[in-house]
Amino acid sequence: MKFEVLTTQWATEEETFAGGENEVTSPSASFLKLVGAAESAGTLTVTECTDAEREKLDKSVQSQEDGEAAYAAAQESGEWHEGNLLQHQLDIESGAPVASVGGEEE
Amino acid sequence: MSVVSSDLVLYHAATQSDVDGSTVGGAIDTLRRPDFTQVTAGDTVEVVSSSASDTQNCTIEVRKADGTITSETLALTGTTAKIFAGNGAIDRILKVELASVAIGTITVRKSVAGVTYRVIPVGERGFSMVMRKGTSSTSGSTTYYAKLFWKNTNSTNALLSAQVSESADPSGVFTHGLATAVNDSGTTTNRQTAPGGVTIDGTAKNVPGTDLGATAAIGLWLAMLLATNNVALRSTYTSQIAGSTT
Numbered sequence: 465m466k467f468e469v470l471t472t473q474w475a476t477e478e479e480t481f482a483g484g485e486n487e488v489t490s491p492s493a494s495f496l497k498l499v500g501a502a503e504s505a506g507t508l509t510v511t512e513c514t515d516a517e518r519e520k521l522d523k524s525v526q527s528q529e530d531g532e533a534a535y536a537a538a539q540e541s542g543e544w545h546e547g548n549l550l551q552h553q554l555d556i557e558s559g560a561p562v563a564s565v566g567g568e569e570e
Numbered sequence: 571m572s573v574v575s576s577d578l579v580l581y582h583a584a585t586q587s588d589v590d591g592s593t594v595g596g597a598i599d600t601l602r603r604p605d606f607t608q609v610t611a612g613d614t615v616e617v618v619s620s621s622a623s624d625t626q627n628c629t630i631e632v633r634k635a636d637g638t639i640t641s642e643t644l645a646l647t648g649t650t651a652k653i654f655a656g657n658g659a660i661d662r663i664l665k666v667e668l669a670s671v672a673i674g675t676i677t678v679r680k681s682v683a684g685v686t687y688r689v690i691p692v693g694e695r696g697f698s699m700v701m702r703k704g705t706s707s708t709s710g711s712t713t714y715y716a717k718l719f720w721k722n723t724n725s726t727n728a729l730l731s732a733q734v735s736e737s738a739d740p741s742g743v744f745t746h747g748l749a750t751a752v753n754d755s756g757t758t759t760n761r762q763t764a765p766g767g768v769t770i771d772g773t774a775k776n777v778p779g780t781d782l783g784a785t786a787a788i789g790l791w792l793a794m795l796l797a798t799n800n801v802a803l804r805s806t807y808t809s810q811i812a813g814s815t816t
Binding site: 469471472473474475476477480494497498500501502504505506507508524525526528530531532534535536537538539543544545546547548549550551552554555558560 | 605688690692
């Protein structure tokens with residue numbers, strides 16, 4: 465498999481790859497998952513791989529549709545609100561210009 | 571229940587503006603946010619979840635003090651913090667992206683157990699800087715455009731007489747404009763082309779239709795004007811949405 469690292473370097477737990485084209489022969493399943501995640505994040509582009517590798521790369525990242533369904537479910541269940549409120553509290557503590565919609569400072 | 575300030579959430583649009591030559595904007599992307607606390611130069615980053623089930627891969631893209639951009643992808647380890655040591659000491663976070671949505675509440679913070687840069691709520695996938703890879707030109711000014719959304723996540727009530735204003739722009743390079751309708755999916759040809767029909771300047775903008783309805787979102791276009799040979803900017807921009815509620 466060949467991939468082009470779009471940043472100066474891309475690191476994994478085991479190895480660091482320089483920017484530009486890199487080649488890995490017989491990539492492991494766990495490495496393909498890392499590459500898939502990095503490709504989805506826009507940090508590298510896979511330029512050459514087998515169909516089987518492409519399938520594993522694509523399966524290693526959740527689709528936008530499945531993510532949005534999970535987001536909607538988390539809002540419905542209330543789980544989303546915990547993190548959202550925690551971040552909001554951090555924003556207030558850091559001095560962000562947060563005012564209540566009634567116009568009074570919180 | 572009345573609209574409260576935590577109901578008003580800023581999100582990215584579907585297509586962000588990392589590179590020249592690609593379409594920018596689109597519909598709201600409720601999985602990714604543009605706001606976070608930037609690192610103190612020299613920090614190392616770690617990621618930890620409230621759930622042991624968060625073992626998905628996470629990619630962090632950063633800018634180093636020397637201006638180089640590096641990235642690292644690691645598998646998270648649930649409630650045990652995972653240190654992103656491969657990026658080393660960094661100058662700023664550009665992007666944090668999970669391979670799948672957070673199962674627990676994920677915290678991205680200074681290592682070890684330091685200040686929090688951002689919390690990723692359950693059901694979201696990460697955050698990133700707006701205009702994170704824009705550069706000035708040696709032969710004239712450059713304007714970059716990016717699209718965000720203010721979303722009213724309150725499930726029952728509208729934000730009445732909603733208005734978006736520029737709260738802070740320390741570097742003085744930003745202006746803003748609103749989409750002509752809520753829940754739009756408008757795009758622009760590329761990040762250096764102004765979106766059609768959007769008035770972009772420094773004045774406060776009323777949300778089209780007056781109110782921002784329950785679960786509705788209004789597109790917010792930002793423009794960043796860089797002068798010829800503009801010095802590097804490590805800055806912030808603060809947008810604010812205000813209104814009343816029942």
